[in-house]
Amino acid sequence: MNKKEEFIELINKSYNFKKDSFILGAAKLGDEVLTDTFVRLPLKTFNRHGLIAGATGTGKTKTLQIMAEQLSANGVPSLVMDIKGDLSGIAVPGNMHPKIIERHDKIGLPYIPSGSPVEFLTLSDEKGARLRATVSEFGPILFSKILGLNDTQAGIIAVVFKYCDDNDIPLVDLKDIKKVLQYLSNDGKEEFVETYGTMSSVSLGTILRKIVELEQQGAEIFFGEPSFDVNDLLRVDSEGQGIVSVLRLTDLQDRPKLFSTFMLQMLAEIYSIFPEEGDLDKPKLVIFIDEAHLVFEEASDALLDQIEV
Known part of the structure; x- marks a missing residue:
């Protein structure tokens, strides 16, 4: 058995999975594409974290x-x-092109142009369904993390949320929480202190400045109604194909706070709503982040900690 035959045998043996898998491409030996020698990925592996690495232009x-x-x-x-x-472009079938057909012939797969079922989502003014959440839905702990508050300031936010719950005050957007904080530091201070205790005016001022900073980074457009439901990410179409939800972030490279805010909320919702199911034969949802370095370079510490967990 020569080197090529040994390599083909190794690939076929290594990528022969009992459970469901799909073909990613064909193996290469040197510059030669080995027709019908497929590299497969088992669906089960997508329950894990993964990294696609390579130089610019490598695919x-x-x-x-x-x-x-x-x-x-x-x-x-x-x-x-x-x-x-x-x-x-994942939403529409590709074009027939001689080079694409030639490539597929080398791989050993017919080229059949097809599109995937797609829904476009946005956090900003890009075209697509707007994703939003209310301040109340974030809760005091997550909201404090977004603002980067210390323990004392986070404690104040927790009490303010409790005050709003007790008095049926909805916290829909950042304007709502700012108005409540301003009220409690002025006209409503005496009423608040009587039931919930004193709050440092310095800490209140710091919290308000942090909220303004969040607004300046464009995060205010994420807060509001109607709220997005993470269960919508689990849909399949009438033919049983998984919906590909494409979140358009082309205008968010200079607004890392907005991306961090969304990711923290989404991950918190996923962890709290979706049940722990162990190592399934295929995942219920896969999250891809293209050009991840562009959005994580300026991501908040709270988001990085959450992802590491």
Whole structure:
């Protein structure tokens, strides 16, 4: 058995999975594409974290797109964060092109152009369904993390949330929480102190400044109604294909606070709503972040801590 035959045997043996999998491409030996020698990915592996690494132009985004398409075809929905606008084309069939056909012939797969079922989402004024959440839904702990408050300031936020709950005061957006804080530091101070205790005016001022900073980074457009439901990310279409939810982030590279705010809320919702199910044969949802370094370089410490957990 020569080197090529040994390599083909190794690939076929290594990528022969008992459970469901999909073809990512064909193996190469040197510069030669080995026809019908497929590299497969088992659906079960998508229960884990993963990294697609490579130099510029080596096909990282295209690999991500193929994964999302194949997962969709296997009934697995995904959330794809599109920082550069490169992934929108997943919604429509590709064009027939001699080079694409030639490439597929080398791989050993027929080229059948097809689109995936897609819903476009946005956090800003980009086209798509707007994702929003209320301040109340964040809760005092998560809201304090977003603002980067210390323990004393976070304690004040917790008491303020309790005051609003006790008095049926809705906290929909940042304007609401600012108005409550301003009221409690002035006209409502005496009423508040009688039931909930004193609050440092210095700490209140710091919290208000932190909220203004959040507004200046554009995060105020995320707070409001109607709130997004993470269960909407789990949908499949009438043909059993997973919906690919493409979150358009092309205008958020200079607004890391907005992205961090959304991610913290979404992860908190996923952890609290979705049950712990162990190592499933295929995931219920896969999250892809294209060009992740662009959105995580300026991400908040709270978000990085949450993802590490």
